[in-house]
Amino acid sequence: MSSGKPIKLSICIPSVDADELINQLSILETSIRNFAFTFEVIVQYDTKFENRISEVSEFCNRLGYTFLLPINNGLDASIHELLTKANGEFIWVLSGNDSINADTLDAIGKAFKTDGIGLIFLNAKTPDGLSTAINTTGDDGIVDFNTLLLTIGTRMSLITSLVFLNTFNESKSILLYEKYCGTNIAFLTLPFFSLERGCKAYIVRKPAFINNVVNLKKGQTHFYNGIATFGAFLICILLEFRSLFRKDSWNEFLKQNYSLLWKGAVIDWVRFDHPTPLFALLKLHRYYFHLPLFYASIFICALPQPLAKFCVEFAVRYKLTTSNS
Numbered sequence: 001m002s003s004g005k006p007i008k009l010s011i012c013i014p015s016v017d018a019d020e021l022i023n024q025l026s027i028l029e030t031s032i033r034n035f036a037f038t039f040e041v042i043v044q045y046d047t048k049f050e051n052r053i054s055e056v057s058e059f060c061n062r063l064g065y066t067f068l069l070p071i072n073n074g075l076d077a078s079i080h081e082l083l084t085k086a087n088g089e090f091i092w093v094l095s096g097n098d099s100i101n102a103d104t105l106d107a108i109g110k111a112f113k114t115d116g117i118g119l120i121f122l123n124a125k126t127p128d129g130l131s132t133a134i135n136t137t138g139d140d141g142i143v144d145f146n147t148l149l150l151t152i153g154t155r156m157s158l159i160t161s162l163v164f165l166n167t168f169n170e171s172k173s174i175l176l177y178e179k180y181c182g183t184n185i186a187f188l189t190l191p192f193f194s195l196e197r198g199c200k201a202y203i204v205r206k207p208a209f210i211n212n213v214v215n216l217k218k219g220q221t222h223f224y225n226g227i228a229t230f231g232a233f234l235i236c237i238l239l240e241f242r243s244l245f246r247k248d249s250w251n252e253f254l255k256q257n258y259s260l261l262w263k264g265a266v267i268d269w270v271r272f273d274h275p276t277p278l279f280a281l282l283k284l285h286r287y288y289f290h291l292p293l294f295y296a297s298i299f300i301c302a303l304p305q306p307l308a309k310f311c312v313e314f315a316v317r318y319k320l321t322t323s324n325s
Contacts, residue, residue, distance in 0.1 A: 008037035008112065010088030010166065014044045014078035015096025018052040020212075021045060022059055024096055029063055035105045037112055041065040042085050044078040045096075079187050083168045090120075091166045093187060098124075098160040099210040107140075108163055111202045114142065118199025119191040120163035121152060122208035133158055136205050146249035148201045149238075153257050154264075157185050157234055160209050164191035165199060176240065183233045183276075192241045232264030232277035239280060 011028070015021040021043070032039065041063070045056045047070045060067040068085065071077055079093055092108070094100070104122065111120045124133040133155045143151065155161070167173040173193045180186040195201060242250070254261075265277035 005038050007040050007088040008090060009035075009039040009108070009163070010086035010091050011039060011041045011094055012044070012079070012082035012086055012091060013041065013094045013096050014046070014075060014082060016046045016049050017097060018045070018050060018056050020097040021056060024094070024099070025059060025063060025065070027100055027102070028094075031100065031102045031105050036109050040086075040088060042068065042082055044068045044071070044082050046070045046072050046078060048072045076182055076186060080181065083187065083190075086166060086168065088166055090163055091168075091190070092163040093159050095160045095212075097212045099212060100160075101208055104208040107204045107206065107208050110140070111163070111204065114200070114202055116198075116200050117142070117202045118165040118194030118197070119148075119201045121148070121156075121201065121203045122161045122163065123203075123205050124155075124158055124161055124209055124211040125207035127210055127212055132207050133161065133211070134203075134205065136207065138205055140204050140206070141202060142200050143203050145195055145201065145244045146246050148203070149245055149249055149253050150256070151203065153253060154234055154260050156188065158211060159187075160211070162188075162191055165194035166190075167193050180233065180237065185233050185237070188234065188237050189240070192237060192244070196241055196244060232261055232267075232281075235261050235265075236276055236280045 013021065013024065015024070025041075025043070028041065041060075043056070043060050043065055045053065045067070047053055053070065057067045066085065068081060071081055082093065083091065090112075107122065108120060111117060121134075123136065125131065134151055167190055168177070170193075173190060176189045176193060177186050180189060238253075245253075261277070261281060265281050
């Protein structure tokens with residue numbers, strides 16, 4: 001714990017599943033004992049789907065972790081509440097259903113020994129162990145923003161992957177964060193804000209946790225739950241920080257991710273009534289070389305909402321079915 005000294009790392013954990021949360025806290029407690037830096041752990045447990053608040057709060061109290069009362073207003077609201085309570089120099093939003101490794105904290109501690117960093121990206125692997133978010137070859141260490149953009153792409157929206165400098169109380173950072181509240185990735189404005197100020201990014205290539213956001217038994221493809229729709233909003237946030245990257249890197253990022261960005265933007269607009277990513281992509285008129293997706297987007301958006309939603313849901317189910325056949 002902090003022992004009265006300035007806190008280096010605030011570990012913020014939003015969760016809606018008591019079993020997953022308790023398991024996560026148990027692994028964390030074992031691995032954090034030898035962590036060389038001061039830390040705090042803050043838990044936001046929502047009771048929207050279950051109510052085991054007494055069990056979870058008692059477990060947190062026994063470990064000396066801070067337990068926040070449920071607000072039951074979605075992931076974005078939970079993360080916002082956690083950020084307002086975080087006192088650390090750095091913040092790690094650790095998803096309650098991701099499984100960290102015993103040496104994950106060691107990797108974070110190693111990165112902390114590098115001066116001037118504002119973001120640490122932790123690699124992830126799928127529950128079956130067959131895939132990782134980014135390539136594992138190469139050394140850990142500092143990368144410039146252009147390399148970060150091309151290496152990680154839309155996987156930046158993996159919540160547990162990001163350990164970032166706490167700029168939440170700075171007025172400009174707060175305004176930018178609030179601009180994207182309700183998108184579930186408003187917190188992504190914070191690491192970019194610190195990078196804009198000249199801070200460095202650090203990549204850990206060895207998988208540091210298992211991304212359990214998607215249940216593979218349900219026939220879904222790993223890394224797809226969240227990345228398609230969250231990744232679509234990433235394009236809006238990146239546009240806020242265009243001065244950080246070179247034109248060739250920006251073009252290459254769009255070439256690598258245009259399919260996911262377009263699909264995510266249409267899905268997010270139809271399912272959740274979030275038109276912002278789609279409008280952002282439509283403004284990038286010089287990138288209409290992916291015309292089938294562009295015309296399909298226009299067609300779907302022109303349909304009545306119920307019919308548009310049906311088309312998107314059908315396309316998503318068809319994609320998941322064919323990808324697992």
